[in-house]
Amino acid sequence: MPAMVVAVGLHKYFGNFHALDEVSLEIQHGEVLCIIGPSGSGKSTLLRCINQLERIDSGAVWIDDELVGFRQEGDKLYELNDAEIARQRLSSGMVFQRFNLFAHMTVLENIIEGPVIVQKRAKSAVIPEALALLERVGLKDKQHAYPSELSGGQQQRIAIARALAMKPKLMLFDEPTSALDPELVSEVLAVMRDLANSGMTMIVVTHELGFAREVAHRVVFMDQGRIIETGPPQQVLNNPQEKRTRDFIAAVLA
Amino acid sequence: MANTQSAASIPPIKYSVAHLHHQPRRHYGRWLAATLIVLALALIINAFAHGQIAWPVVGQFLTAPAILSGLWSTILMTVCAMALGLALGVIFAIMIMSPNPVLKYVAVFYIWFFRGTPLLLQLLLWFNLALIFPTLGIPGLFEMRTVDFMTPFMATLLGLGINQGAYTAEVVRGGILSVDNGQIEAAKVIGMTRLTMLRRIILPQAMRVIIPPVGNEVISMVKLTSVASVIQYAEILRNAQTIYYANNRVMELLIVSAIWYLAVVTILSIGQHLLEKHYSKSLGRRNAKRVAPAAAEGA
Numbered sequence: 346m347p348a349m350v351v352a353v354g355l356h357k358y359f360g361n362f363h364a365l366d367e368v369s370l371e372i373q374h375g376e377v378l379c380i381i382g383p384s385g386s387g388k389s390t391l392l393r394c395i396n397q398l399e400r401i402d403s404g405a406v407w408i409d410d411e412l413v414g415f416r417q418e419g420d421k422l423y424e425l426n427d428a429e430i431a432r433q434r435l436s437s438g439m440v441f442q443r444f445n446l447f448a449h450m451t452v453l454e455n456i457i458e459g460p461v462i463v464q465k466r467a468k469s470a471v472i473p474e475a476l477a478l479l480e481r482v483g484l485k486d487k488q489h490a491y492p493s494e495l496s497g498g499q500q501q502r503i504a505i506a507r508a509l510a511m512k513p514k515l516m517l518f519d520e521p522t523s524a525l526d527p528e529l530v531s532e533v534l535a536v537m538r539d540l541a542n543s544g545m546t547m548i549v550v551t552h553e554l555g556f557a558r559e560v561a562h563r564v565v566f567m568d569q570g571r572i573i574e575t576g577p578p579q580q581v582l583n584n585p586q587e588k589r590t591r592d593f594i595a596a597v598l599a
Numbered sequence: 600m601a602n603t604q605s606a607a608s609i610p611p612i613k614y615s616v617a618h619l620h621h622q623p624r625r626h627y628g629r630w631l632a633a634t635l636i637v638l639a640l641a642l643i644i645n646a647f648a649h650g651q652i653a654w655p656v657v658g659q660f661l662t663a664p665a666i667l668s669g670l671w672s673t674i675l676m677t678v679c680a681m682a683l684g685l686a687l688g689v690i691f692a693i694m695i696m697s698p699n700p701v702l703k704y705v706a707v708f709y710i711w712f713f714r715g716t717p718l719l720l721q722l723l724l725w726f727n728l729a730l731i732f733p734t735l736g737i738p739g740l741f742e743m744r745t746v747d748f749m750t751p752f753m754a755t756l757l758g759l760g761i762n763q764g765a766y767t768a769e770v771v772r773g774g775i776l777s778v779d780n781g782q783i784e785a786a787k788v789i790g791m792t793r794l795t796m797l798r799r800i801i802l803p804q805a806m807r808v809i810i811p812p813v814g815n816e817v818i819s820m821v822k823l824t825s826v827a828s829v830i831q832y833a834e835i836l837r838n839a840q841t842i843y844y845a846n847n848r849v850m851e852l853l854i855v856s857a858i859w860y861l862a863v864v865t866i867l868s869i870g871q872h873l874l875e876k877h878y879s880k881s882l883g884r885r886n887a888k889r890v891a892p893a894a895a896e897g898a
Contacts, residue, residue: 398784398787398788431790437788439788441785446785447800458799459790462791507789508789511789
């Protein structure tokens with residue numbers, strides 16, 4: 346079986362800033378990959394290139410064997426249109442640092458919005474699934490609340506449920522606990538741990554080294570737009586080979 | 600456990616404040632201002648009561664058929680011109696924010712032209728369109744005389760609506776810009792196309808910012824319709840003028856018009872308030888929202 350995500354030779358510039366510099370990565374089906382690294386190292390950009398929130402300047406990404414963002418004819422890659430990109434985005438779910446729940450919708454409306462409006466599924470079929478997801482993240486009693494009435498941890502758990510409601514093939518997490526008060530981090534990590542145990546393919550950009558050590562199959566350390574080191578968590582986190590990795594881990598744990 | 604320990608370790612405070620009473624601040628200025636304003640009002644009312652105004656005439660013409668039909672024309676034009684203005688405003692706001700440079704510059708030109716010329720001039724242009732285009736239509740398909748199409752109603756509708764659209768476009772653009780980029784990214788990652796995102800996520804949230812200025816514009820539109828009297832649109836002020844040219848009761852009929860304008864604007868202001876409340880309910884108004892589901896379950 347081919348890898349879930351194959352990224353080859355990615356480059357991304359923001360003006361003169363080289364955000365991704367020759368990044369290549371493979372993620373297998375069911376693998377949980379944690380990306381760590383200092384801010385500005387390109388880890389979020391990599392995630393955002395995988396689901397086309399950012400347009401790559403060169404290189405190519407395949408998700409489940411489908412070329413992302415472009416149509417290949419010979420050696421030419423033609424950029425896809427808005428509708429085709431929207432359809433491709435359905436293969437991955439994304440969870441943001443700042444939750445980004447739709448502020449004008451209740452919790453339940455947030456979760457069924459994608460399945461009903463985008464996937465055009467019947468509301469009657471979607472609502473029981475949405476309630477089951479809410480049960481899974483432990484927030485069934487909040488289905489009629491608005492996001493502004495919830496704590497950050499609750500909002501993030503809803504955001505995870507909203508992404509799962511689309512039945513994605515893989516889940517992307519962009520620093521999901523970085524905007525949370527310290528006492529709320531564990532409830533979100535618990536939901537993510539549960540998801541990892543269910544066999545979901547996950548790419549997690551995080552500063553939670555404890556979570557990475559416990560849940561990740563593989564850890565990637567990035568710095569200055571490049572992948573510096575990759576390997577099992579025990580190796581990268583406990584016995585890093587590169588000086589930059591050692592310095593970063595020492596700084597995070599300090 | 601930690602709490603009880605620290606509570607026990609807080610040393611007792613020796614001061615007693617039980618005998619101190621809090622007194623609210625006195626607002627002498629408010630009382631003074633209120634007194635002055637009541638006096639001024641009394642003087643004005645007294646002046647009008649003794650002025651040469653035939654109040655029975657005001658009462659008589661308040662519900663005269665010509666006045667009521669003028670009132671209806673005013674309301675009808677406000678609704679139609681505002682609807683056209685809003686539709687154009689949304690369309691041109693989306694165009695001006697479009698990545699497509701052709702659409703963008705068409706919208707820029709539209710706003711530049713219709714904000715840059717006086718409304719009265721635009722009304723006269725539309726009304727006199729027949730001078731340069733005697734007939735309108737698509738060659739070969741249909742054709743009609745411009746004077747038959749460009750009635751006072753049509754000229755006013757186009758003049759007010761298209762002019763309004765140029766202003767509303769900027770208001771809508773401001774509303775769209777106010778929506779957090781995170782909301783847009785969240786909509787993208789669940790696979791929404793640009794139009795679906797606008798309809799489901801961006802515009803509903805932009806409403807909160809758009810409604811207050813648009814409410815303002817509806818209210819000013821009610822009064823702006825009176826400009827159309829110059830191209831013979833029979834709205835309330837024009838009908839009032841027609842009557843006072845005949846009976847010379849100038850002030851009485853102007854007062855009649857003023858009463859109706861105030862009545863319409865008052866109702867609209869209440870509507871605006873309710874609409875604003877509706878669109879802000881989900882955004883940080885916790886207490887207002889908390890009551891509703893509980894009340895619904897109790898019923």
